[in-house]
Amino acid sequence: MLGIVTVFCAPLPAEAKASKAAANAKPVTDGTSDPAIPYAVTLTPTKQADLDAAIAASSQLKSLQTSHTVGAYALAGRIRSDYDRVNSALESQGYYAGSVKISVKAGARTVDGKDPSLPDILKALGKNQKVAITISATIGPRFSLGNVALTTPPQEPPAASVPAPTPTTPTATAPAMKDPTAKAPVAKTSAKIPAGKAPSDGKAVPTPPPAAAVAATSEQAIAQAQPVSLLPEERKAFGLTSGQPAVAADVLAAQNSLLNQLQEEGYATASVSTPLAYLKPQTHTLDIVFRVNRGPKVVIGPISMTGLAHTKQRYLMNRLELKEGELYRPSRIESARQDLASTGVFASVQVRNAPPIITLPPSRTLMPGILQAMPIEFGFKEAKRRTLSAEIGYSTDLGGRVGVSWTHHNLLGNAEQLRLTALITGLGGSAQQGLGYDVYADFMKPDFLSKGQNLSVRLEGIRQLLYSxxxxxxxxxAGLNRHVGKYWNVSGGVMGEQEQIQQFGDTRSYFIIAAPLNATFDNTQLSNPIDPATHGVRASLSVTPSESLESGSSFFTLLSAQVSTYFDLKHLGISRPGRSVIAVRGIVGSVQGASTYQIPPDQRLYAGGPATVRGFRYQGVGPQYGKTKYGIGGTSMDAGSVEFRQRLPMNLGFAGFVDAGQVGTGSRPGQGTLRVGYGGGVRYFTPIGPIRVDVALPMNRPAYGDKWELYFGLGETF
Known part of the structure; x- marks a missing residue:
C-alpha cells in the first residue's frame, strides 16, 4: 500500500560550509590504539549539480577524510553510515528509487562497503597504506508531488479508543526524509519553542499545538479532519502545486512561508505542521498533508519592557514604532525590535509573545471588530555605558596622528552620547611644520523634538602648522540631523569660529559665522561604515553660507558635491560576489561671492592627499606661493578617482588606483593645472574593517612636490 514519511528536512548549506572548514582543519585521530588509516574519497558525479552538492555535504567520509582519521573498525562504521546519509541526500532531492554503492580499494582488493569482512581487511593493511573509497549513486526516476492537502488538526479522541494505525499490506515504505548532513537520523518532526520563550534572534513565536496521531495513508490523513481553504495571498505564499519535483527544501519552505503569511494576517498563534509525506512508488509521486490551525486573529496587546537599568522606559516607549491595538504582524514587531537595538545602548534586544491572549475594550483597539490581543514583551540587556578607544594614522604628507577617545553612550538615560577626543597631529610629514593638536567634545541627543531627528553639538580646539x-x-x-526615507539624510546648523592664521609671514584673526546645510544619499546598505562597499551609490551635497567679520568683512558661500559608486564584477560573470570591485569617485567644489584673498585661508579649496588626489601631498595641488611648496588655495576644485579592489585568500587584498584633480582661482570648476597620481596598495581585512597601506606617485609633479606618498589607515579611502 503506502508508506509514511513523518519528517521532512532539507540539506543545510551551512553544513556544507562546516564540512569544508573541517577539511581544512588539523588532522586528529579517534583517540584509540587502533592505527589511523589514511583514505581518499571519490564522489562519482550524477550530472545533477544540486544533487552532487547535497551528496558531498552529507558524506562524512568526504568531510572528515583529512581532519579526523580513524582506525579500521571506526572507518568501517563510517563507511556503513554513509549509505544512509547519501541515500537521504538522494531523497531530499526527490530521488526515492535511487541506490547507493560504496566500493573500497584496500591494497590489491576491492570490496563492497557492506562486506562484513571489511574491518579485518582494513586492519590487515600495512602502515601508511592508503585506502581509496568511491561513492556512486544511481538516482532512478525523480518523484513529483501528488496530492497536496491542507486540513485542520484532527480531533484527539480518548487515547484508549484509538489504536496505533497500521498500514494494511504495504507494498513500499519510504524512509524518513532527513537532513543528509546530520550526524544521526532524525526521529522527530521539528524542534519546538516552549510557550512563553523566544528564539535566539529575539523574534516572537507562537506556541505550537500538540502533535496528532499519524494516519497510515494520505486518504486517511485527509479524512481525519476538515479541509482548509487558502485566500489568494496565502495560496501565493504557500506555492506548492501537484506535479512539481518532490524537493524537501521546497516543501519545508512552503510550510514556513504559509505560517509567516498567516501570522502577518494577525493569526499570532497560527500553526502549520511539519508535513506528513506519503510515498507512492507505483506513480512516482509523494502525497503531502499539512495540518493548519489559524487560531484567533489578534491585535497587539499591552507592551512591557524588562531588563532596563539605566535607560528610561519612557524614552523607549516614545520611540517605539509598535502601538497597542494595531494588527499583530511579526514583521512590524521585528522592525520595532531592530529600531530599539539601533539606539546603540543595548548589547541585545529580544521580543516575545507574552500569553495568554486577553480581551481589549473597544476603545483600545485600532482594528474594529478585533478585541482579542496578544501581549508583547521586550527584553533588554544593556551594553557598557563607557568605552575608551584609540586612534592612529599615518601618511607621508600629514605625518602621524595618535589620539584617544572616551565615550559615554547613555549619559542621561535617553541614549545621549558624550564623546571626548584628544589627538596629537603633525608627527612628521612633508605638509607639516610642527606638532599640532585637535581636541573636541561631541554631544548627541537622539530623537530631539521628533523621532529620527538628532541634535549634535561640538566644541573644538585645533592647532595645525601646515606649510600652507x-x-x-x-x-x-550645533545642528539637527534627520533621516529622510531609507537612504537620505539631511542636516543643518550654525557654526562659529574664532581663529588666528599666519600665512606667508602675515598673521590675521578671523571670526567666522556660518550656516552649513548638507544632504547625503547612501544605498550601499552597510551597517559598518568602515566596511568596503561593493555596490550602490554614495552622494553628498553641501551649501555653507559664511560671513567673515574680522580682518575685512566678506560674505561667501561654499558649494561642494561628491559622488562615489561601486561596481561588482560578479555582474560580468568574471568574479565571485564582493571579490572584485571597481570604485569611482567624483568631487567638485566652488566658492561664490568672494575672491581667493577675501576668504580666510582655511576656508579656501585645496586638493592633494587621500581625500582628493593621491600621489600629491596634502594641499599640494593648486596655486603655489611663488616657486615654493606653500599652497595658496583657490575658489574652485574638481577631482576624480578610479580604483580597482581585489579580495584575496587569507583576509588579504590589493588595490590599484588613478586620481586626477585641479584647483583654480575662479569660481567655475575645471580651471587650474590638472595633476594626475597613480598607485596601489595592500589590504588586510579584520572584523572591524580593512587595514589599508597605499603608495602613490605623481605623474606630473609640481616644483618642490613630493616624489611619492605613503598612506596608512583603517577602511577604504572612499
Missing part, C-alpha cells in the same frame, strides 16, 4: 598656513582656532557647532 598656521592655524589656532576655537570652533563651536
Amino acid at each position: 598656513y598656521h592655524q589656532t582656532a576655537i570652533i563651536g557647532r
Whole structure:
C-alpha cells in the first residue's frame, strides 16, 4: 500500500560550509590504539549539480577524510553510515528509487562497503597504506508531488479508543526524509519553542499545538479532519502545486512561508505542521498533508519592557514604532525590535509573545471588530555605558596622528552620547611644520523634538602648522540631523569660529559665522561604515553660507558635491560576489561671492592627499606661493578617482588606483593645472574593517612636490 514519511528536512548549506572548514582543519585521530588509516574519497558525479552538492555535504567520509582519521573498525562504521546519509541526500532531492554503492580499494582488493569482512581487511593493511573509497549513486526516476492537502488538526479522541494505525499490506515504505548532513537520523518532526520563550534572534513565536496521531495513508490523513481553504495571498505564499519535483527544501519552505503569511494576517498563534509525506512508488509521486490551525486573529496587546537599568522606559516607549491595538504582524514587531537595538545602548534586544491572549475594550483597539490581543514583551540587556578607544594614522604628507577617545553612550538615560577626543597631529610629514593638536567634545541627543531627528553639538580646539598656513582656532557647532526615507539624510546648523592664521609671514584673526546645510544619499546598505562597499551609490551635497567679520568683512558661500559608486564584477560573470570591485569617485567644489584673498585661508579649496588626489601631498595641488611648496588655495576644485579592489585568500587584498584633480582661482570648476597620481596598495581585512597601506606617485609633479606618498589607515579611502 503506502508508506509514511513523518519528517521532512532539507540539506543545510551551512553544513556544507562546516564540512569544508573541517577539511581544512588539523588532522586528529579517534583517540584509540587502533592505527589511523589514511583514505581518499571519490564522489562519482550524477550530472545533477544540486544533487552532487547535497551528496558531498552529507558524506562524512568526504568531510572528515583529512581532519579526523580513524582506525579500521571506526572507518568501517563510517563507511556503513554513509549509505544512509547519501541515500537521504538522494531523497531530499526527490530521488526515492535511487541506490547507493560504496566500493573500497584496500591494497590489491576491492570490496563492497557492506562486506562484513571489511574491518579485518582494513586492519590487515600495512602502515601508511592508503585506502581509496568511491561513492556512486544511481538516482532512478525523480518523484513529483501528488496530492497536496491542507486540513485542520484532527480531533484527539480518548487515547484508549484509538489504536496505533497500521498500514494494511504495504507494498513500499519510504524512509524518513532527513537532513543528509546530520550526524544521526532524525526521529522527530521539528524542534519546538516552549510557550512563553523566544528564539535566539529575539523574534516572537507562537506556541505550537500538540502533535496528532499519524494516519497510515494520505486518504486517511485527509479524512481525519476538515479541509482548509487558502485566500489568494496565502495560496501565493504557500506555492506548492501537484506535479512539481518532490524537493524537501521546497516543501519545508512552503510550510514556513504559509505560517509567516498567516501570522502577518494577525493569526499570532497560527500553526502549520511539519508535513506528513506519503510515498507512492507505483506513480512516482509523494502525497503531502499539512495540518493548519489559524487560531484567533489578534491585535497587539499591552507592551512591557524588562531588563532596563539605566535607560528610561519612557524614552523607549516614545520611540517605539509598535502601538497597542494595531494588527499583530511579526514583521512590524521585528522592525520595532531592530529600531530599539539601533539606539546603540543595548548589547541585545529580544521580543516575545507574552500569553495568554486577553480581551481589549473597544476603545483600545485600532482594528474594529478585533478585541482579542496578544501581549508583547521586550527584553533588554544593556551594553557598557563607557568605552575608551584609540586612534592612529599615518601618511607621508600629514605625518602621524595618535589620539584617544572616551565615550559615554547613555549619559542621561535617553541614549545621549558624550564623546571626548584628544589627538596629537603633525608627527612628521612633508605638509607639516610642527606638532599640532585637535581636541573636541561631541554631544548627541537622539530623537530631539521628533523621532529620527538628532541634535549634535561640538566644541573644538585645533592647532595645525601646515606649510600652507598656521592655524589656532576655537570652533563651536550645533545642528539637527534627520533621516529622510531609507537612504537620505539631511542636516543643518550654525557654526562659529574664532581663529588666528599666519600665512606667508602675515598673521590675521578671523571670526567666522556660518550656516552649513548638507544632504547625503547612501544605498550601499552597510551597517559598518568602515566596511568596503561593493555596490550602490554614495552622494553628498553641501551649501555653507559664511560671513567673515574680522580682518575685512566678506560674505561667501561654499558649494561642494561628491559622488562615489561601486561596481561588482560578479555582474560580468568574471568574479565571485564582493571579490572584485571597481570604485569611482567624483568631487567638485566652488566658492561664490568672494575672491581667493577675501576668504580666510582655511576656508579656501585645496586638493592633494587621500581625500582628493593621491600621489600629491596634502594641499599640494593648486596655486603655489611663488616657486615654493606653500599652497595658496583657490575658489574652485574638481577631482576624480578610479580604483580597482581585489579580495584575496587569507583576509588579504590589493588595490590599484588613478586620481586626477585641479584647483583654480575662479569660481567655475575645471580651471587650474590638472595633476594626475597613480598607485596601489595592500589590504588586510579584520572584523572591524580593512587595514589599508597605499603608495602613490605623481605623474606630473609640481616644483618642490613630493616624489611619492605613503598612506596608512583603517577602511577604504572612499
